[in-house]
Amino acid sequence: xxxxxxxxxxxxxxxxxxxxxxxxxxxxxxxxxxxxxxxxxxxxxxxxxxxxxxxxxxxxxxxxxxxxxxxxxxxxxxxxxxxxxxxxxxxxxxxxxxxxxxxxxxxxxxxxxxxxxxxxxxxxxxxxxxxxxxxxxxxxxxxxxxxxxxxxxxxxxxxxxxxxxxxxxxxxxxxxxxxxxxxxxxxxxxxxxxxxxxxxxxxxxxxxxxxxxxxxxxxxxxxxxxxxxxxxxxxxxxxxxxxxxxxxxxxxxxxxxxxxxxxxxxx
Numbered sequence: 001x002x003x004x005x006x007x008x009x010x011x012x013x014x015x016x017x018x019x020x021x022x023x024x025x026x027x028x029x030x031x032x033x034x035x036x037x038x039x040x041x042x043x044x045x046x047x048x049x050x051x052x053x054x055x056x057x058x059x060x061x062x063x064x065x066x067x068x069x070x071x072x073x074x075x076x077x078x079x080x081x082x083x084x085x086x087x088x089x090x091x092x093x094x095x096x097x098x099x100x101x102x103x104x105x106x107x108x109x110x111x112x113x114x115x116x117x118x119x120x121x122x123x124x125x126x127x128x129x130x131x132x133x134x135x136x137x138x139x140x141x142x143x144x145x146x147x148x149x150x151x152x153x154x155x156x157x158x159x160x161x162x163x164x165x166x167x168x169x170x171x172x173x174x175x176x177x178x179x180x181x182x183x184x185x186x187x188x189x190x191x192x193x194x195x196x197x198x199x200x201x202x203x204x205x206x207x208x209x210x211x212x213x214x215x216x217x218x219x220x221x222x223x224x225x226x227x228x229x230x231x232x233x234x235x236x237x238x239x240x241x242x243x244x245x246x247x248x249x250x251x252x253x254x255x256x257x258x259x260x261x262x263x264x265x266x267x
Contacts, residue, residue: 002077003099004032008091008123009080011037011061014104014136019069021134021257022102026076028168031099035069035080037062038087051084058082088119092126100130105254120251124231124260125243130161132259133251142256145169146220147228148213148246149177157263158230163202165259171225172203178213214249222255233262 007022009015019035026033039054046054059082066080083090095101105120120133147162149155159175166173209216221227229247243251247260 002030002032004034004097005029006091006095006098006101007033007035008087008101008103009035009037009062009065010104011065012104012136014134015065016068016104017136018102018104018132018134019065020072021132023069023073023076023078025168027074029099032077032079033069033073034098035062035065035078036091036094037065037080037082038090039082039084040087041084055082055084088122089126092123092128095127095129095131098129100132100259101127102132102134105133105135121243121248124247124251127260128233128262130259130261132257133254134257135254142223142225143171144174144224145171145226145228146174146176146217146224148217148230148250149175150213150230150246152230152232154232154263155230158228158261161259161261162226162228163204165226165228166202169225172205174205174207174220174224176207176209176213176216176220178209178211178216212246212249214246215253217246217250218253218255221250221253221258224256227254227256227258229258229260231260231262233264 005022005026007018009019022033025031037058039051039058041051062080062082066078069078083094091101091103101123103120103123120131124131124133145162145166147159149159162173211219217227217229227250229250231243231247243260250258251260
């Protein structure tokens with residue numbers, strides 16, 4: 001069975017950007033795409049009659065967005081469905097059955113302007129699979145994939161994901177490490193080299209930044225095709241663990257598509 005990418009939809013421009021991004025990636029991976037519209041029941045406070053009406057609206061929206069997606073699938077199988085509940089919680093709960101989950105962002109500026117808000121933060125903190133947050137307008141002239149190299153056990157998992165994405169996109173990879181983190185030791189450099197060897201077509205550049213890790217990644221995201229960051233999690237945690245300062249700053253100030261990759265702290 002082919003892997004499937006889950007896309008949370010709401011009919012907005014940002015949601016359609018997420019659909020287009022997911023379809024393009026699915027085409028490269030040989031994956032399918034499933035669109036999910038979640039009816040927000042406001043934690044069970046809405047009456048059954050209102051929920052039925054909202055379900056009808058959601059079914060119409062899902063059918064409309066499915067028609068939009070199928071116009072640009074280029075052979076990628078796409079299907080759609082609805083669910084009821086808290087949208088980010090339902091997406092995170094369903095995510096374990098998928099290769100990754102994608103949502104759109106209405107973000108138009110930095111944290112000091114119009115920030116992303118809680119949606120991407122909530123989903124990225126709960127999902128057991130990679131979460132992609134796609135901005136409505138990424139702009140042109142972007143190049144390269146960027147990934148942060150941290151100190152938490154398992155950090156190389158996010159780098160491997162980034163290498164695979166760089167190979168898929170035909171882009172060079174920049175690995176950023178903040179000067180506030182510990183320097184690369186011989187073991188870290190060896191693991192990074194081994195990971196890069198898995199995709200020998202990717203040019204890998206190591207860069208150190210004097211800025212905090214979250215700020216460095218957020219700044220780079222304004223120019224990159226894709227920015228990747230890891231989120232440590234623990235066995236049995238069902239994917240959930242606080243995002244941490246780096247990922248929170250990145251998502252709040254992202255200037256382009258971002259993927260948060262959960263990775264195990266077990267060595």
